[in-house]
Amino acid sequence: MNSAATAMIEKIEPWYEDRRSKKGSIDSNVMCAGLYITEFLVSAFPLTHADYKADSQVKGASGAKAKTLLADHGETRQFTSEGGRTSRLTIKHAETLAEIVNGVGEEVGVEGYTPLERKVLAHLLQAWFVARIQDDYFGKQKVSAEIDPSFSVRTTVANLLEAGRERGGNTAGAIAQHLVGAKLQIRFPDVDINVESYTTADVQTGRAGDYEVGDTAIHVTMSPGEKVFKERCANNIKNGFRPRVLVPEGSVLAASQLAFVAGLHKQVAVQSIEDFVGTNIEEVAGFAQTEIKAQLRKLLEVYNERIDVAEADKSLKIEIPTNL
Known part of the structure; x- marks a missing residue:
């Protein structure tokens, strides 16, 4: 045959x-x-x-x-x-x-x-x-979404996550994880921010979360479940980490309720991916329009670099518009 x-x-x-x-x-x-x-x-x-x-x-x-x-x-x-x-x-x-x-x-x-x-x-x-x-x-396709420098950066992040959802599969999750990683690289240039494939589990790397910065373990998830709080966050706390769970804006309430049910709502920070990435990029830019535009482009460029390093699927790259 x-x-x-x-x-x-x-x-x-x-x-x-x-x-x-x-x-x-x-x-x-x-x-x-x-x-x-x-x-x-x-x-x-x-x-x-x-x-x-x-x-x-x-x-x-x-x-x-x-x-x-x-x-x-x-x-x-x-x-x-x-x-x-x-x-x-x-x-x-x-x-x-x-x-x-x-x-x-x-x-x-x-x-x-x-x-x-x-x-x-x-x-x-x-x-x-x-x-x-x-x-x-x-392999030749890139993630395409409405990216307008006059919009808030959180709006751009939300548009990219939605484009990922429309494509299906694990695309939105991969976009979320690497946008967070790109943001951390920009915010903490002197810290070694890990670069792994979206499918790499924390246990495989020995990390406390998707990312570790200082004493904080950051978990990025598109669909928060009990396991994130009862197992990962609980273990973080036992090992001296401050857990932070990042979810899409529409899942913040559900994630907060899960943290409450797990009895960890006072110790676990729950935040939207859109705000975590968007607000920080604008802060780095000093809330100045011209610099925000430059930092937004830098965010997307660093994101694409991370895809090149970590992912076999290059279609996860973001199409950077000419207006940036």
Whole structure:
């Protein structure tokens, strides 16, 4: 099975690369064609127009279908909403790709495969396309939100968190953690602020929280639960740390109630991520408009540097507007 997949990919890869623009980008229609044709291979070989074509489109093409196929490979980020359905280029790409699959498939004897063997082959080919999507689509995307220097910095932080929520997955959590880290780097330039992947657990690093500054353990969470207070914050207090829990503005009340239930409301500081980052950046800027603009840009630049160091997913970088 692996040899058949390798043989097909050797032909598919130049087909894919030939569709790269002069600037090096690949249209998402090419990626969608790859997802769909490899999926049709599960149920048919050789592939005929009747198997994958409906009028002038690829049969069943949609944003929902593309999302489902990506999720089958563990990729849950927001892909193109149309899934190549509205472009006639998708079916053209699908036709030429089907020719390659049929040609190589005939050479390696795919026609004699059992349904299960063909399903495994299709999964391997589709996984190759998913990897290309992760590199050429998600890897090139950046987080985009309304960033206006005339707004309060907390508003910009709120907009970025919302953009993360819209993208889905762990994006908002990663944005929150690295914005807090970037803010701490700016506020405490002489302190070694740790840089780890969002998915790195505190216990793996021996840290008291996501960040340690002085005697304070800082926990950043988009969804505060009892464990943060009853376990992490309680342990912080036992070990001489002052715990501070940062949550989105809309979760401050719930987090405060959890701290109260845990009996730690007098010892644990609960604050919104928006205020913790936004207000401090404006303080560093001396509350002067021109300097706030400069510090906001610095915040985003330091954030992007942290993503480069800590995260494999470079699409977590923030698109810095030209008005900064």
